Amino acid sequence: MENKAKKSRLRGFWSGMKINKQVYFLLLPGMAWYVIFAYIPIMGLSLAFKTYKAKLGIFGSPWVGLLNYEYVFRDPAFIASLFRTLWINAGRFICEFPVPILLALAINEVRIGRSKKIIQSIFTFPHFLSWIVVSSIMINVLSHNGLVNSFIRLWGGEAVNFLGTQGYFQPLVYITSIWKTAGWTAIIYMASIAGIDQEQYEAAEIDGASRMQRILHVTLPGIRNTAIVMLILQVGFIMTTGFEQIFNLSNPATIKVAETLDMYIYRVTFQSASDFSFSASISLFKSLINFLLLLGADRLAKLMGGEGLF
């Protein structure tokens, strides 16, 4: 009986494939791309347990077990870059996370009619620029003769070397990041505010809720799920912390405090005598931790009653 059911299910599977033959043709080019440019690199991380020989290629190189990791965890620069990445990201949670929510609430609450659209456009524009462009603009604004220092001098202060001082690097990262992305993220929150049932506001108004109370008890709970999704996504970047930003904002004067995990991988892979299996073992470590944190954050969000990602 059971065998028969299995057989008919299998037959259903094959006939299903036959009927949908053309859909598989549709998938073919795309899946070929995923296999070559996503899955082969993922399998290429097996290099973490090999020693790379250019002649033998990724998959022909000999296995060496955990040898690479012994070197990795003995490198003080690696440990320092790991903790620096986590430290910068902890700051991101505190400094960068709330700004888009506040902006979205402000745009939503203020009654300015049509100018709202213009303000939204201005806020989102920097999101569409590369970090190279944003860093170039920041260098102009923050340099010795730049806009900010000119203001400071106008008020009788001394010019500050914002770009070349190690102590200013981390605030610089947060501020430029907010400048570039807060407006864009605010739009995502606004989309979620727009999805809140209008009746809830009316009911709150009839109950005599003040404007502040409506924000606290209707709007904020309404965007809670979006905020959780954004938090989970940020957890997914906890080991990366914006290579493009830090690579372009740092300079020889600040490189010491700017070497995050990705900067470290870039340096040992492409700037010195490269040992690709060493780099691959760090990449694998990074991707694995990221993956586990992402799943963990998702599970946590669900435990707290949110929707989560998957």
Add this chain to the structure above:
Amino acid sequence: MIGTSKTKTLQRRTMRNRFQLMDTILLAILLLWTLVIILPFINVLAASFSTPKEYMDSPLMLFPANPTLENYKTLFQDGRIWTGYRTTLTILVLGVPLNMFLSTSVAYALSRPAYPLQKFFLYAILFTMLFNGGIVPLYLLMLELKLTNKIWSVILAYGVNNFYMIIMRSYFLTIPDSLLESARLDGANEWRILAQIVLPLSMPIIATMILFYSVDRWNEWFNAMIFIRKNNMIPLQLVLRNMVLEASAEKTMMASHSAMAQSTFSTGIKMGAVIVTIAPIMCVFPFLQRYFVKGIMIGAIKA
């Protein structure tokens, strides 16, 4: 009777006053934020049109009194900008059609009613959003495919953006199957249905995705920095990086004021390079603006 209506108007008036105060504060915050975003752009624009003397004399400059095209002349005579434009346009013209071809076919296939292995393909794709190999194996792959120092390495490395693909899929899911069924009965194959029925019905999302991919291609530089080491083949963003960031990195090391004064003229040229790099984005931005809120709304729900 009269008393209650009086208290009501009184209540309303105090409420309105409070609203106005809060509105003023919020408006002030939003205006300040707008200025913080706009002023750096105006300053860059002004610097690119100013003479070195004027730039030195009025550092708070937002509008040059005697605008000059001298900086742009020097910039275009230098030639590197042209190289950058040529490379970036090549990547864009070859890359965006590839992006669109791969993304639409996958998104459409995944939006069909259930068929064997559909879930498997979907999860295999979603997995690459959570776990990826990173740049090191990708670079070695390009080495083995003999694609380094070729424009194709940059074009092929960015094929499908998973977020965009999911947005397209959710759009295709809203097309009623009955529309496609009649074509299928007439014997049209799925590629033809995609090209002749689905795409014409999905023009808004297709246009949006072309713009999104074009902006991504325009802003692309990291893969090119890793894969392409020839100076006559680098994209515009890297040209800008070479001109502005690497030159400035040397400058910040020299803190002396005289060194600053000497190098000020180059500021105008550099800022001209910034303007030339962002000008095309500024031109397509109004069109982007029209669709992107809808796009991210779907994306935010699905993400």
